[in-house]
Amino acid sequence: MRQAHLARLAPCGLNCGACLAFSGGPVQEAAQSLIRALGPDFAPYAERFTAMNPVFADYPAFARLLEFLGHGSCGGCRQSGCLFQACGVHACIRDKGLDFCFQCDDFPCDAHGLPPALAERWRTNNERMREEGPEAYWLRIKDTPRYP
Secondary structure, eight states, X not given: OOOGGGGGBOTTSOBGGGSTTBTTSHHHHHHXXXXXXXXXXXHHHHHHHXXXXXXXXXXXXXXXXXXXXXXXXXXXXXXXXXXXXXXXXXXXXXXXXXXXXXGSTTOSXXXXXXXXXXXXXXXXXXXXXXXHOHHHHHHHHTTSOSOO
């Protein structure tokens, strides 16, 4: 794969850069921004605010989630492999020396390991990449949220 920005485009056609676990992605940046805005000593304030609104009683769990989201634990499928453990796409394209499934003579196949809804999305994404080309496909989806 020649273009660096296409490294964020997973072989299944999803935008790894939009994933909640992507290091340097918008979710990580937003979480870090909120962590900074709240400051390191917000927990005692949240405890006091519970009297005004009981939702603040859940702040410890929220803070743990926010810390996780702010960590950015993944470099994308091409670097780290798919976070969805049943996914066979990454290993298959790597073994075949391809960038995307649509480049394979066996596409579509059953080697993806995805549940039906994700398998349909995988097939549709790869058909669109074949029609448009990966560069045009990337330009169309790069700013689309991963979780519509």
